[in-house]
Amino acid sequence: EDGKDALSTQPVRSSSAGAITTLLQASVWPKDWAPLLHASVAGCAAEVDDDEAGRAFGLLEVIAEVVGGAEESEAVGVLAHTPAVVDRVVAQLLERMEDPPPAAPSACIERGVGAVAAFAQALREAHDERAEEKADEGAGMETKPQRKSSARRTNEASKALALPPYELLAPSVSSLLARLWLPQAWSLSCFEAPPQPACLPHCCRLLLLLLHACTPDSPGADVPAVAPTEVALCAPLMGAISLLLQDWEAWEEEEDEAVLAVIDAACQLPNAVEVLSVSQLSGTPAPLESFTSFVAAAMQNAHAEPASRACHRTHTLLGVLTRKAGSLLQDAAAVTLACAATSRLQGLPNSEVPLAAPLTLAVAAVVARSPTTVVSALQSGSMSSGVGDWVQSMRDVITSDRLDTQPELTLAAAALVRVLEVLGSNGQPEVRAAAMEGVAAALLDIHNQSQEEEMGVEESEGEEDQGEDEDEDIDEDDRDNGDEDGEEDDEDGQIEESEEAFLERYAQAAADIADEAQEHDEGEVEVSEIEVSLEGVFNVEDTRDRNLAACISTLFVKWMRKWGSAGDMAALAGLLHNRPIQGLNAASELPQFITSMYS
Numbered sequence: 001e002d003g004k005d006a007l008s009t010q011p012v013r014s015s016s017a018g019a020i021t022t023l024l025q026a027s028v029w030p031k032d033w034a035p036l037l038h039a040s041v042a043g044c045a046a047e048v049d050d051d052e053a054g055r056a057f058g059l060l061e062v063i064a065e066v067v068g069g070a071e072e073s074e075a076v077g078v079l080a081h082t083p084a085v086v087d088r089v090v091a092q093l094l095e096r097m098e099d100p101p102p103a104a105p106s107a108c109i110e111r112g113v114g115a116v117a118a119f120a121q122a123l124r125e126a127h128d129e130r131a132e133e134k135a136d137e138g139a140g141m142e143t144k145p146q147r148k149s150s151a152r153r154t155n156e157a158s159k160a161l162a163l164p165p166y167e168l169l170a171p172s173v174s175s176l177l178a179r180l181w182l183p184q185a186w187s188l189s190c191f192e193a194p195p196q197p198a199c200l201p202h203c204c205r206l207l208l209l210l211l212h213a214c215t216p217d218s219p220g221a222d223v224p225a226v227a228p229t230e231v232a233l234c235a236p237l238m239g240a241i242s243l244l245l246q247d248w249e250a251w252e253e254e255e256d257e258a259v260l261a262v263i264d265a266a267c268q269l270p271n272a273v274e275v276l277s278v279s280q281l282s283g284t285p286a287p288l289e290s291f292t293s294f295v296a297a298a299m300q301n302a303h304a305e306p307a308s309r310a311c312h313r314t315h316t317l318l319g320v321l322t323r324k325a326g327s328l329l330q331d332a333a334a335v336t337l338a339c340a341a342t343s344r345l346q347g348l349p350n351s352e353v354p355l356a357a358p359l360t361l362a363v364a365a366v367v368a369r370s371p372t373t374v375v376s377a378l379q380s381g382s383m384s385s386g387v388g389d390w391v392q393s394m395r396d397v398i399t400s401d402r403l404d405t406q407p408e409l410t411l412a413a414a415a416l417v418r419v420l421e422v423l424g425s426n427g428q429p430e431v432r433a434a435a436m437e438g439v440a441a442a443l444l445d446i447h448n449q450s451q452e453e454e455m456g457v458e459e460s461e462g463e464e465d466q467g468e469d470e471d472e473d474i475d476e477d478d479r480d481n482g483d484e485d486g487e488e489d490d491e492d493g494q495i496e497e498s499e500e501a502f503l504e505r506y507a508q509a510a511a512d513i514a515d516e517a518q519e520h521d522e523g524e525v526e527v528s529e530i531e532v533s534l535e536g537v538f539n540v541e542d543t544r545d546r547n548l549a550a551c552i553s554t555l556f557v558k559w560m561r562k563w564g565s566a567g568d569m570a571a572l573a574g575l576l577h578n579r580p581i582q583g584l585n586a587a588s589e590l591p592q593f594i595t596s597m598y599s
C-alpha cells in the first residue's frame with residue numbers, strides 16, 4: 001500500500017502533455033474538443049502544484065493558438081467553450097495569487113495569463129473575420145472561389161454552433177487585470193512600488209479585448225455592451241499601463257504590437273479625452289503623456305519595423321490631442337513627437353530608405369496642427385537644421401511617389417504650406433524651394449488621383465487581371481531561367497575556383513552581410529492599415545481631402561504671390577521640367593493653374 005502511494009503520475013502526465021502538444025501543432029485534432037478542454041482546465045486547479053498547472057496552462061495556450069489560425073468551421077468547436085474556459089482559468093489564477101504587487105507573478109501564473117490571452121485573442125479574431133465576411137457580402141464584393149467555399153463552411157458551422165460574444169469575457173478579464181495592476185483589487189490604497197511589467201504583452205492583449213468591449217459597435221450606439229463596472233475600470237487600467245510603459249525594453253522581441261494596439265483602442269473610447277488626458281494614479285503622468293513618450297522612444301530608438309509602427313500611431317494620438325486644442329499637453333506632445341521623428345530621420349543614410357516615408361509623415365502630422373510650436377523647436381539647439389532636413393525629405397518622398405493615398409498627400413502638403421507660412425520671406429532658399437516643390441507635386445497628385453477615381457475602377461480591374469497573367473508568365477520565365485542557371489552552376493562546379501575568384505566571392509558575401517545589417521536597421525517597414533487622420537488640420541470641420549486640398553491651394557498661391565522669389569520660381573520650373581503638365585508652359589502660370597484645379 002505504501003508503495004502505491006509513493007508512485008507518481010507526473011512523468012506520464014508530462015509526457016502526455018508534450019505528445020498532445022506535438023499532435024495539435026501538426027494539425028491532428030480531436031473531433032470533440034470538450035474532453036481535452038475539460039481535462040486541461042482540471043489540470044490547472046488551485047490545489048495542483050505549479051509545475052503540473054503550468055503544463056496545463058501551456059496546453060491550453062497551444063489549443064487556442066492552433067485554432068486561432070484555422071478556418072472558423074474547424075475552430076468553432078473550441079471557441080464555443082471560450083467563456084467557460086476563461087472563467088474557470090481566471091478563477092484558478094486569482095486563487096493562486098497570494099502576494100500583491102510589486103511582487104512579481106510566478107512563472108505558473110504568467111503561463112496562465114498567456115493561456116487566457118490566447119483564448120481571448122482567438123475569439124476576438126474570429127468575430128473580426130466574420131464581420132469582414134459580412135461586410136464583403138453586403139458590399140456585393142466578389143471573392144475568390146476558395147473564399148466562397150470558406151464562407152459556406154463558416155455559415156454551416158455557425159448554424160450548428162454559433163460564436164459566443166467576446167463581451168462575455170469582460171468580467172473575468174477585468175478581474176484578472178485588476179489583480180495584476182490595481183491596488184484596490186487587493187483592498188489597498190496604493191502599492192509600495194509599481195507592479196512588475198511581467199507578461200505585459202499578454203496583459204495588453206487582454207486589455208485590448210476589454211477596450212473593444214467597452215467601445216460601442218457603431219457611432220449611433222449609446223452604450224457599450226458590457227456592464228458599467230468593467231467600463232469604470234478602463235481609466236485606472238490606462239493609468240497602470242502608462243506607468244508600466246516607462247520601463248519598456250522589449251523592442252528587440254517585437255512585443256510592441258500589443259501595446260500599440262492598446263493605444264489605438266484607447267483612443268477610440270467614447271470618453272477617450274477624459275480618460276487619457278488626466279492622471280489616473282497619484283504622481284504619475286497622464287496616459288496620453290506616457291503614450292506619447294512611448295511612441296517617441298520607438299521612433300527614435302527601435303529598429304525599422306517597430307519604428308514604422310510607432311510612426312503610424314502618431315496619427316492616432318494626434319486625433320485625441322486635437323480635441324484638446326490649445327492645451328499645454330498638445331504643445332508638449334507635438335514637440336516630443338516631432339523632435340524624436342526628426343532626430344531619427346537625420347540619422348538615416350538618405351531619404352530613399354523605406355523608413356523615411358513614415359517618419360516624414362509623422363512629422364507632417366504634428367507640423368500641420370502645431371506649426372509655430374514645432375518649427376520653433378526644430379530650429380533651436382541641436383535640432384537647428386531640423387526644419388530643412390524634414391522639408392527636403394518630405395519633398396523627396398512626395399516626388400518619388402511613395403505616398404499612396406490622398407489623405408497622406410493632403411497631410412504632407414498641409415504641413416509644408418504651414419512651414420512656408422511660418423517662414424514667410426525668411427528661411428534658407430533651398431528649404432523654401434523644397435517646400436514649394438513638395439506642395440505643388442502633392443496638389444497635382446491629389447488632383448490626378450481624384451480624376452482617376454471619377455473615371456471608375458473598371459479599367460484598373462482589367463489591368464489587375466492582365467498583371468496576374470503577366471506575373472504567371474514571369475514566374476514561368478523565372479523557373480526556366482532558374483533551370484538554365486542551375487545547369488550553368490553544374491558546369492561551373494567542374495572548374496576549379498581561382499584564388500582571385502575566391503577572394504572576390506567572399507568580399508561580395510561580406511558586402512551582402514553589411515547590406516542586411518543596414519536593412520535590419522533602416523530597411524523594410526510594415527505597411528499600415530491605419531488611416532491618416534486629418535482631424536484638426538486647418539480647423540476645417542469637413543475634413544474631406546478635396547476640401548482640404550482647396551484650402552492648401554489657396555494658402556499656397558497666396559504665399560507665392562506675396563513671398564515668392566525668382567529662386568522659388570526656378571525651383572518650380574525644375575519640377576515642371578521633371579513632371580511636365582499638359583497646357584502648362586511656364587512656372588509663372590502654376591499659381592493660376594492650381595487655383596483652377598480647386599476652384
